[in-house]
Amino acid sequence: MIKFFLMVNKQGQTRLSRYYEHVEIKKRTMLEAEVIKNCLSRSKDQCSFIEYKDFKLVYRQYAALFVVAGIDHTENEMAVYELIHNFVEVLDKYFSRVSELDVSFSTSEIHLSISFWCMFQFILSS
Amino acid sequence: MPAPIRLRELIRTIRTARTQAEEREMIQKECAAIRSSFREEDNTYRCRNVAKLLYMHMLGYPAHFGQLECLKLIASQKFTDKRIGYLGAMLLLDERQDVHLLMTNCIKNDLNHSTQYVQGLALCTLGCMGSSEMCRDLAGEVEKLLKTSNSYLRKKAALCAVHVIRKVPELMEMFLPATKNLLNEKNHGVLHTSVVLLTEMCERSPDMLAHFRKLVPQLVRILKNLIMSGYSPEHDVSGISDPFLQVRILRLLRILGRNDDDSSEAMNDILAQVATNTETSKNVGNAILYETVLTIMDIKSESGLRVLAINILGRFLLNNDKNIRYVALTSLLKTVQTDHNAVQRHRSTIVDCLKDLDVSIKRRAMELSFALVNGNNVRGMMKELLYFLDSCEPEFKADCASGIFLAAEKYAPSKRWHIDTIMRVLTTAGSYVRDDAVPNLIQLITNSVEMHAYTVQRLYKAILGDYSQQPLVQVASWCIGEYGDLLVSGQCEEEEPIQVTEDEVLDILESVLISNMSASVTRGYALTAIMKLSTRFTCTVNRIKKVVSIYGSSIDVELQQRAVEYNALFKKYDHMRPALLERMPVMEKVTTNGPTEIVQTNGETEPAVLETKPPPSGLQPPSQANDLLDLLGGSDITPVIPTAPTSKPAGGELLDLLGDLNLTGSPVSAPAPQIAQPPFLLDGLSSQPLFNDISTGIPSITAYNKNGLKIDFTFERSNTNPSVTVITIQASNSTELDMTDFVFQAAVPKTFQLQLLSPSSSVIPAFNSGTITQVIKVLNPQKQQLRMRIKLTYNHKGSAMQDLAEVNNFPPQSWQ
Numbered sequence: 001m002i003k004f005f006l007m008v009n010k011q012g013q014t015r016l017s018r019y020y021e022h023v024e025i026k027k028r029t030m031l032e033a034e035v036i037k038n039c040l041s042r043s044k045d046q047c048s049f050i051e052y053k054d055f056k057l058v059y060r061q062y063a064a065l066f067v068v069a070g071i072d073h074t075e076n077e078m079a080v081y082e083l084i085h086n087f088v089e090v091l092d093k094y095f096s097r098v099s100e101l102d103v104s105f106s107t108s109e110i111h112l113s114i115s116f117w118c119m120f121q122f123i124l125s126s
Numbered sequence: 127m128p129a130p131i132r133l134r135e136l137i138r139t140i141r142t143a144r145t146q147a148e149e150r151e152m153i154q155k156e157c158a159a160i161r162s163s164f165r166e167e168d169n170t171y172r173c174r175n176v177a178k179l180l181y182m183h184m185l186g187y188p189a190h191f192g193q194l195e196c197l198k199l200i201a202s203q204k205f206t207d208k209r210i211g212y213l214g215a216m217l218l219l220d221e222r223q224d225v226h227l228l229m230t231n232c233i234k235n236d237l238n239h240s241t242q243y244v245q246g247l248a249l250c251t252l253g254c255m256g257s258s259e260m261c262r263d264l265a266g267e268v269e270k271l272l273k274t275s276n277s278y279l280r281k282k283a284a285l286c287a288v289h290v291i292r293k294v295p296e297l298m299e300m301f302l303p304a305t306k307n308l309l310n311e312k313n314h315g316v317l318h319t320s321v322v323l324l325t326e327m328c329e330r331s332p333d334m335l336a337h338f339r340k341l342v343p344q345l346v347r348i349l350k351n352l353i354m355s356g357y358s359p360e361h362d363v364s365g366i367s368d369p370f371l372q373v374r375i376l377r378l379l380r381i382l383g384r385n386d387d388d389s390s391e392a393m394n395d396i397l398a399q400v401a402t403n404t405e406t407s408k409n410v411g412n413a414i415l416y417e418t419v420l421t422i423m424d425i426k427s428e429s430g431l432r433v434l435a436i437n438i439l440g441r442f443l444l445n446n447d448k449n450i451r452y453v454a455l456t457s458l459l460k461t462v463q464t465d466h467n468a469v470q471r472h473r474s475t476i477v478d479c480l481k482d483l484d485v486s487i488k489r490r491a492m493e494l495s496f497a498l499v500n501g502n503n504v505r506g507m508m509k510e511l512l513y514f515l516d517s518c519e520p521e522f523k524a525d526c527a528s529g530i531f532l533a534a535e536k537y538a539p540s541k542r543w544h545i546d547t548i549m550r551v552l553t554t555a556g557s558y559v560r561d562d563a564v565p566n567l568i569q570l571i572t573n574s575v576e577m578h579a580y581t582v583q584r585l586y587k588a589i590l591g592d593y594s595q596q597p598l599v600q601v602a603s604w605c606i607g608e609y610g611d612l613l614v615s616g617q618c619e620e621e622e623p624i625q626v627t628e629d630e631v632l633d634i635l636e637s638v639l640i641s642n643m644s645a646s647v648t649r650g651y652a653l654t655a656i657m658k659l660s661t662r663f664t665c666t667v668n669r670i671k672k673v674v675s676i677y678g679s680s681i682d683v684e685l686q687q688r689a690v691e692y693n694a695l696f697k698k699y700d701h702m703r704p705a706l707l708e709r710m711p712v713m714e715k716v717t718t719n720g721p722t723e724i725v726q727t728n729g730e731t732e733p734a735v736l737e738t739k740p741p742p743s744g745l746q747p748p749s750q751a752n753d754l755l756d757l758l759g760g761s762d763i764t765p766v767i768p769t770a771p772t773s774k775p776a777g778g779e780l781l782d783l784l785g786d787l788n789l790t791g792s793p794v795s796a797p798a799p800q801i802a803q804p805p806f807l808l809d810g811l812s813s814q815p816l817f818n819d820i821s822t823g824i825p826s827i828t829a830y831n832k833n834g835l836k837i838d839f840t841f842e843r844s845n846t847n848p849s850v851t852v853i854t855i856q857a858s859n860s861t862e863l864d865m866t867d868f869v870f871q872a873a874v875p876k877t878f879q880l881q882l883l884s885p886s887s888s889v890i891p892a893f894n895s896g897t898i899t900q901v902i903k904v905l906n907p908q909k910q911q912l913r914m915r916i917k918l919t920y921n922h923k924g925s926a927m928q929d930l931a932e933v934n935n936f937p938p939q940s941w942q
Contacts, residue, residue: 017184020254022222029186046484047448076420078413078453079373085409086363104141105134107181111213 002080003055003070007103008036010064015103016110039066049077060084065100130163131156133177140185153187164195173199173210180214193218193225200232205244208236212247216254230260237267245271246282253286261290265297272304277313284308284319288326295330302327302334309344314361314368317348321374328381339382342389346396349375353403364408376400376417383425390425397422401434409449412442416453423461436461436468443475448484455479455490462497473498477507480514488514492522496529504537508547516554523558527551531563541574545581549598553588556595564600571605572710582609583624590634594643600651603638606631607655608709611662628663632656636673646682653677653685657692661707671696711879824940829933830916834861835890837870837916839933841940849909851940853902859890861922868920870900875913879905890920904941912941 004023007016014032023031038050039059050057052070058080059068067084071077091098091110103110131139136156143149160175176195183189196218199211219226229251236248249271252264268290271283287301301323308320324341327334352367352375361368379397383390400418405411415438422435439461442454455476462469476498479491492514499507508530515526530551538544548567552559571581585602593599606613614628638644638652653674660670674696677689695703826840835857842852859865866889874880885900906912914933919926 014184014186025183025186025188043483047452047486049449049452049486051486051489076373076377076413076417078409078416078449079370081449082363082369082410082413105137107184111217 001072001075003072005070006032006035006066006068008032008039008066008068009100010040010066012036015065015100016107018111035068035070036066039068048081058084060088062088063100065103130159130171130175130178132174133181136178137181150187153182153185157182157187161191164191169202173204173207176210176214180210180217183217189218190223193223197225197228197232200229200236205241208244208247212251215251219255226255226257227259230263233260234264234267237264237271242276242279245279249279249282249286253282253289256286256289256293258293261293262297265290265294265300269300269304272301272308277311277316280308280311281313281315281319284316284323288319288323291323291326291330298327298331298334302337309341309348314371318371318374321345321371321378325374325378325381328378335382339386339389342379342382342392345375345379345382346392349379349396349400353400364410365405366408366410366414369410369414372400372414373417376414376421380421380424383421385426387426390427393421393425394427394431397427398431398434401431401438406441409447412450412453416442416457419457420460423457423464432465433468436465436471440472440475443472443479448482448487451479451482452484452487452490455487455494459490459494459497462494466498469494470498470500470503473503473507477510480510485519488518489522492518492526492529496533499533499537501537501539504533504539505543508534512547512550512554515551520558523555524560527555527559527563531559531566535566541570541577542580544570545574545577545584549584549588552595552598552601556598559597564597567601568604571601572608578605578609579612581605582613586613586626586631586634587624589638593634593638593641596645596648599638599644599648603635603648603651603655606635607651607658610655610659614663628659628666629669631659631663632666632669632673635659639673639677646684649682650684650688653688653692657688657695658707660696661704825937827933827935827937829855829914829935830918830929830931832929832931833922833927835859835865835918835920837918839936841937843940849905849907851904851906851912853904853940855900855902857890857898857900858894858896859892860894862892863923864892865890865920865922865927868898869918870898871917871919872902873915873917874904875910877906877908877910878912881905906941909941912936 001020003019003021005016005018005020006014008014012033017028017032019028035052035057038052038057039061042050048059050059055070055072056077057068057070058077059066060081061067067088069080069084071080088098091103095102095106139152140149143152156178160179163171163175172195176192176199179189179192179195183192192214196211196214199207200215202208202211215226215229219229233248233252236244237252239245239248249268252260252268256264268283268286271279272287274280274283287304291298291301305320305324305327308316308323311317311320324338328338349372352372355367358367361371363369366372379389379393383393397418401415401422404414404418406415419435419438422431427435439454439458442450443458445451445454458469458472458476476491476494479487480495482488482491492511495507495511511526511530511533515523515530518526530547534544534547538547548563548570552563552567571578574581582605585598585605589599589602610628610631613626613631635652635656639649639656644652656670656673660667663670674689674692677685678693680686680689695706699706824841824843826838828836829839830837836859838856838858840854840856842854843850855870857868857870868885868888868890870882870885872880872882881903883901883903885898887898890896890898904912913936915930916933917928917930919928921927
């Protein structure tokens with residue numbers, strides 16, 4: 001089950017966040033900061049799955065933007081990894097060469113397309 | 127009021143902010159504007175405002191005042207409004223807010239809307255944050271939508287149904303009829319979500335599981351089509367057709383095939399096919415293979431398939447990509463329990479992974495290595511693991527140290543190796559080991575009698591250099607206290623003996639006492655060690671006296687108590703000092719981690735430990751408590767008067783425990799009758815002699831016969847250990863009244879060791895109608911003539927009786 005889905009840039013600014021479980025607002029910022037810290041401290045040749053508290057983070061870096069999905073242990077990590085990549089490809093096609101700015105400015109549209117994809121913790125359509 | 131700015135403008139303004147404070151200011155201003163706009167009930171710009179609010183919420187600012195506005199938006203007729211409204215509802219609302227119930231009606235209407243997009247939105251929101259009341263109300267609508275022919279809606283309805291089932295499991299049956307046709311769909315989206323729905327249902331209820339087992343052939347067919355079908359652009363991901371669906375189906379197959387032979391058989395072919403045909407060059411292929419391997423491991427697959435799966439995992443391990451290696455290690459960990467041998471083949475690769483830079487991989491490799499250690503490879507593996515312990519991050523050290531201890535305990539090839547390994551762990555990761563490692567190690571050391579000199583020498587050398595690691599210092603001070611004389615006399619066969627004087631030893635112990643780094647427990651150990659040395663060392667007794675008296679006024683209460691007691695020992699009870707501080711005997715290895723172990727291994731524990739935890743179930747406490755009792759008899763025969771501080775092997779704190787035993791005879795032995803009988807040698811209560819001493823050829827003797835109480839001894843020699851004699855005593859009563867609270871105690875001369883196991887009961891029935899049996903084990907390494915003094919206490923005719931006797935008529939075969 002996917003717990004949350006984040007797009008954060010290297011400076012730690014959240015461009016997009018989608019939580020599938022209730023997390024309080026203050027905790028969210030803390031969570032995001034910790035997550036990005038974990039991802040930033042990894043080098044290129046380390047694996048993309050980090051164990052964080054009681055779930056796993058699957059992250060992928062695209063230029064200056066990190067796309068992170070938090071999953072629990074029932075989910076196939078590689079499948080989620082692929083999902084992230086697929087998602088980014090779709091965004092690419094939609095915005096024709098998507099960049100971070102596009103993500104920041106079209107948050108609501110992206111939210112909706114995410115809901116097409118992963119309605120409530122499951123991958124909806126491919 | 128000017129028109130509120132659009133979301134993009136807001137974002138642009140926020141991006142220009144340079145500091146957090148500036149950003150906060152802008153947001154506050156905008157929030158104020160939004161709030162006033164809401165108050166004015168402005169319909170046209172509401173959606174824009176809410177969108178801005180959502181953005182600010184995402185940045186982390188409170189936005190709860192927008193919840194009601196979301197509801198208004200949902201109620202409006204415009205699609206754009208509805209869209210933002212539902213999005214806001216999904217993000218801002220959840221079951222905890224009371225407002226969400228107001229949405230129920232809106233959603234209900236929208237579920238029946240003519241436009242599919244609106245219906246889709248409603249389904250989406252319901253599936254995201256519907257509470258159980260909402261779900262109950264709207265489940266009927268969802269079910270209806272599940273049956274429509276519109277695939278767009280069907281897939282959303284399926285996922286919504288998943289959420290409903292999660293919240294309200296009773297409604298599962300309602301969705302059952304709708305699921306019949308779900309798998310017949312062509313649309314992958316619907317297929318996917320229906321598989322999810324089926325998975326959820328199967329996981330929740332075993333009846334459903336049984337019901338859906340018949341779908342296995344259909345699922346297999348779908349999977350086959352997916353693999354076989356050629357390129358289809360809409361579902362293709364890097365050359366593989368709809369991997370997500372494949373993975374989902376594999377997962378459902380896993381759940382269906384678990385513990386069921388028929389389904390597993392049906393799946394065997396397709397799993398083999400997937401495993402061999404999938405391309406592994408891309409990540410996608412690997413994802414599918416991973417899922418396949420997990421499925422093969424979980425169902426009852428045939429062995430050829432399992433071997434195939436493990437080979438795939440082996441290939442993964444050799445892959446350069448870290449992700450794949452991580453995934454392989456994780457799955458190997460899951461399978462190592464069942465397919466141990468197959469995983470052993472990859473042991474060297476796994477051990478290499480320990481050296482990887484990646485933290486996640488290291489952790490997995492460490493766990494897997496511990497699972498793989500067995501008798502054959504323990505030396506090699508330990509070397510690697512110790513090296514790993516040296517170089518790993520602190521968060522691993524504790525786990526690694528405990529793992530090493532466990533593995534060493536199970537598979538140690540020799541005692542020396544075991545001790546060496548533990549010492550190595552203590553010196554490298556000393557501060558991270560668990561608290562019970564110290565008593566365990568102490569017990570281990572006392573058990574390896576021949577290694578005492580070697581051990582104490584090594585420990586001494588270890589703390590000479592550095593006494594900051596508490597567990598190491600504790601073990602070392604205990605050992606030096608016990609075996610200090612071996613250290614000073616310089617006998618050591620295994621290593622070069624070092625020349626150490628008594629003063630040097632005392633120096634090091636004193637510095638431990640004084641040092642700031644020592645915890646108070648460590649200081650306790652050191653003080654007791656110094657005290658014990660007063661009997662082992664000959665020339666430095668005065669120094670020891672001085673040290674002990676200094677601590678009589680220490681601030682630490684524990685230290686003060688010890689010092690005062692030891693001081694008293696010097697002054698008033700000096701004649702008892704040697705006996706009290708005698709060397710600890712070899713301890714019986716107790717595998718359970720109960721309080722008894724603590725008493726045995728660490729003389730410092732207070733009696734409160736044993737008294738508050740009343741004799742736990744099992745025979746260990748009685749037998750060990752009786753051990754102490756007998757050992758006490760070993761040095762001096764007068765232990766029977768409970769009031770005087772009697773000679774004891776170790777620690778003044780055991781006094782009270784033994785006092786209890788002496789006085790009442792049974793806080794410990796009373797439960798014994800209710801507990802099962804004494805172990806292995808005696809199979810049951812019976813009045814006949816329980817083993818055939820005639821066959822062993824040793825005649826039995828009557829040890830005591832007075833006042834109607836008769837005690838017989840029967841002997842048996844142990845084949846494994848010729849210096850052990852096993853004596854079974856049988857006590858019978860020929861008077862007319864029962865004897866209750868019967869306690870048998872025995873003492874032997876110093877050269878022997880006695881172990882008294884618990885009696886079968888404490889009541890001897892009258893008229894010889896029953897007996898009490900009890901087993902005594904005597905260790906007689908020097909083959910001296912066996913002599914024994916026994917003490918009997920019992921209640922008879924309402925009065926307490928007590929008697930002492932000496933048994934000298936042991937047959938020669940019993941001790942030669």
